[in-house]
Amino acid sequence: MLTLDELKTSGIWPANKPFTEKSGEDELKELGLEMFYSGKNGDLYLIPDANKDVALLMRSDRVSVFDIPINDTIEGKGKVQNSISMLGANYAKSMGLKTAVDFEYEIKNLPAEFKNRSQVIELCRPFEVEIDEEVVQLELIYRNYLTGSLYKAYKNGNDPYNLKLEEGLEEWHKFDTPIFTPTTKGETDEPLYGDKVSAKIPEIAKEMENLFKDFSKYAQSKGITVIDTKFEVFLNSNGDWVLGDEVLTPESSRFIMSSDFEAGSYKSMDKQIIRNHATKDGWKERWTKEKEATPNKKFLEASIPNEIKQEVVKGYEYIYSLLKD
Numbered sequence: 519m520l521t522l523d524e525l526k527t528s529g530i531w532p533a534n535k536p537f538t539e540k541s542g543e544d545e546l547k548e549l550g551l552e553m554f555y556s557g558k559n560g561d562l563y564l565i566p567d568a569n570k571d572v573a574l575l576m577r578s579d580r581v582s583v584f585d586i587p588i589n590d591t592i593e594g595k596g597k598v599q600n601s602i603s604m605l606g607a608n609y610a611k612s613m614g615l616k617t618a619v620d621f622e623y624e625i626k627n628l629p630a631e632f633k634n635r636s637q638v639i640e641l642c643r644p645f646e647v648e649i650d651e652e653v654v655q656l657e658l659i660y661r662n663y664l665t666g667s668l669y670k671a672y673k674n675g676n677d678p679y680n681l682k683l684e685e686g687l688e689e690w691h692k693f694d695t696p697i698f699t700p701t702t703k704g705e706t707d708e709p710l711y712g713d714k715v716s717a718k719i720p721e722i723a724k725e726m727e728n729l730f731k732d733f734s735k736y737a738q739s740k741g742i743t744v745i746d747t748k749f750e751v752f753l754n755s756n757g758d759w760v761l762g763d764e765v766l767t768p769e770s771s772r773f774i775m776s777s778d779f780e781a782g783s784y785k786s787m788d789k790q791i792i793r794n795h796a797t798k799d800g801w802k803e804r805w806t807k808e809k810e811a812t813p814n815k816k817f818l819e820a821s822i823p824n825e826i827k828q829e830v831v832k833g834y835e836y837i838y839s840l841l842k843d
Contacts, residue, residue, distance in 0.1 A: 519568045520641070522554055530571070530641050531555075545629055546576070558582035559769070560596070565625065565638070571755055572620050575763060577603075577635040583789065583796045585705075586805045587817040592827045596635040598834040599769060604637060605841050606765035609736075613729055617761040618642050618752060639763055642752035647718050649710055655703040656715065658723070660730040661746040664691040665784075666772075668699060678709035690784065696730050698723060703750065722751060722759060733766050740840040742787075743779040745772035768834055787833040795826050 525531055535555060542553030542563060551563040551574055559582060563574040577596035581588055607619040620638040628636070646653050661668060669689045671678055679699045698712035716723040726749050734744040748770045750762040764770040773787045796802070805818045 519564070519566060520571050522552060522564060525554065525564070525641070530643050532644055543576075543632070546574075546632065549625065549627060551625075558585070558587045559599070565623075568623060570620075570623075571641040572623055572638050573641055574625060575637050575639050576632060581792065581822065583792050584802055584805075586796070586801055588801070588820040588822075589817045590821050592822065592830055594831045595834065598831065598838055599767065600635045600637060602767045602834065602838050602841070603763055603765070603769075605838065606767050607637075607761075607763070609733060610729060610761055610765050613732060615725060615729060615761060616754070616758060617765060618754070618763055637763065640754050640760070642754050642760060645751040645753050645759060647715070649714055649718065654710075656710075656719075656751065657701045657703045657707060658715075658726050658749040658751065659699045659701065659746060660696040660727060660749075661699060662692060662696055662734060662743075663745050664693070665689055665745065680711040680713060696727055696734075698727065729766075737773070737841065738776060740843070741776045742837065742840055743774045743776045745774060745786075747771035768837060773837055787837055789830075791826060791830050791833065792822065795822060796820075 520528060526537065537554050538556040540553060540556050541547065542561065546563055550566045553561050553563045555562040559580055560578050561576045563576065565572055565574055577600040579591040579593055579596045581590055581592055607617045610617050618639045620640055623638045644655050646655055664672065664687055672683060681697060698716065700710045700712055700715045701707040702710060730747055737744050747766055751759050752762055754760050768789055772790060774784055775787060778785055799820065801818060801820055808815055808818065
């Protein structure tokens, strides 16, 4: 297992994600676990006695929307988010795909309160591809329906993914087969031509399309309509590509109850609930101004109404109850 000093120089950990100065939970430190990264929604701990390069991903109840971290939490979100994440990873595994989740390694004496919101993941390198003479990391996005940012671009006569969609399509048009709308991964997610990305990574693109199609059918049989999803790919220690930890979850996908969808009520059961509040409350505009004034600012001072918090957790819990059977 890598030590913290070795991890810093190994090239495995992305240079744009600084190591944290936080010390982590006392109960985890007593087990010898050392926190090295604190993200928007979770923390990572090195596992010192492992015989492979793995870390403990500990979900938190913290909240971020549009990549904006805020100083509010949603109690219970971390636990149910982790449960759904494990479902997604298991679903991918059932289709013969590798994920960053290590299903075999178990941390002894891990308190139940932490076990319920954590998973062991393999430390992986970023997956990079050269597109138009530029090396980029990717977000692989698949869509069943014409909506959201893609619909806005389409209505404005733009074709950022080179899809060549026919004219006259209405919002919520269902595609015969999922469309591929990849972007770069970074501070700004720039659209990429799907055909160019597919030509570079044909196996991965096809495997992800098959996973998305298969899961969409499964979710539909459980009463959930899947609008779209985002996959992220990494390289493990053997140089094999693997899926990241957020696979087919409300954090990476948009879900709508099929009964609502068929009735023309497109109310999301996922992170979109918070996005809608953030848009109404002007989080993007406030964050831009505050970052300009204080570049090192860590979070936006914003609050989420209790009714929205409850709606989010209940939605996540309901998604989990439908998908786990």
